[in-house]
Amino acid sequence: MTKQRTIPLIAGLAALTLIIGVGALCAGRYTVSLRDVFDLLLSRFIPREPTWSPTVEKVVLFLRFPRVVAAFLVGSSLAVSGATYQSIFKNQLAAPELLGVFQGSCVGAAIAILLGTSSIFIQALALCGGILSVLITSLITKLFKSDSSAILVLSGVIVSGLMRSVLGMLKYVMDTETQLPSITYWELGSLSDMTFQKILPIAPTMILAMIVLLAMRWQFNLLSLGDDEARSLGVNVAAVRGVTVACATLLTSCAVCLSGTIAWIGLVIPHLGRLFIGPDNIKLTPIVIFMGAIFLIVIDTIARSLSGIEIPLSILTGLIGAPVFIAMICRQRTRLK
Secondary structure, three states: OOHHHHHHHHHHHHHHHHHHHHHHHHOOOOOOOHHHHHHHHHOOOOOOOOOOOHHHHHHHHHHHHHHHHHHHHHHHHHHHHHHHHHHHOOOOOOOHHHHOHHHHHHHHHHHHHHHOOOHHHHHHHHHHHHHHHHHHHHHHHHHOOOOOHHHHHHHHHHHHHHHHHHHHHHHHHOOOOOHHHHHHHHHHOOOOOOOHHHHOOOHHHHHHHHHHHHHHHHHHHHHOOOHHHHHHOOOOHHHHHHHHHHHHHHHHHHHHHHHOOOOOHHHHHHHHHHHHHOOOHHHHHHHHHHHHHHHHHHHHHHHHHOOOOOOOHHHHHHHHHHHHHHHHHHHHHHHHO
8 A cells, every 4th residue: 555545544544533532422321412522522621601411521521531542542552562563573363462461460450459459559560560471571581592583472471371370379369259350350351440540640651652663663574574684684683672572562561551451452453454554564553553442442332331231341352353353364365265
């Protein structure tokens, strides 16, 4: 796809993200009119006489708006992380949970829940758990004295298994009435208790990591040619891989801190992006930012609208993501015949 077609596509996806975000503010078990949403949002910048009820203001500004912002950040972060891992490791099945980040974050959150701490402390320990998992993964890789992608992936599998065992042990000693349901629901992903107090401390880190990956995306294409070829073109393979993996891992850890673990986004969205834009990471990375955001905003709106009890996000992403991924595999096989 040419640059002339890529820019309009990105602009169109950005506009679609905005439209769906506004629609998410209106939709739900308590429906709000589009006019009330616009008037309410404009009143934050231009003083005007209220024409909406206090209930509408509470629902839109304090319940739905933080969720839409968080869904944008989490969806885009997981999608960009997935696209980065798949390019760096030259493995189309790579996903953000590859290096044990999801499992490590769950362990950190479980420890915080077991200690009976606040939600902010749960977020902090979840972030520390995700980062610790990656550090252990990197340490194991260094013990093998290799910078091979295969060794890094193998180390991630080892750490993921270790963290699952630790999480199982923590679940075993948890109170089955209060603590166990909390960590189980957190494992399945949710934005139900989202507030700007939770978003603001983490958002700058997510935005900065995403900017770094956007700035380095042209080097992903060179790494996909192979390490030797990339070195011959002047790329410092170890440094580029280290920085990109660190940024992608940081994005994943921060996303898990906000929403819990949400599967399939980092695996499916990059593949959908390649159907539209091709394998060129220069074009793919900005595309998946908006595709991931749109996907999770829609999923979160469905999760809180379908029934009186909110559905965990990973359940819906799995129910939708798995068939979509199967369809993409079948389409790819058809093309190869």
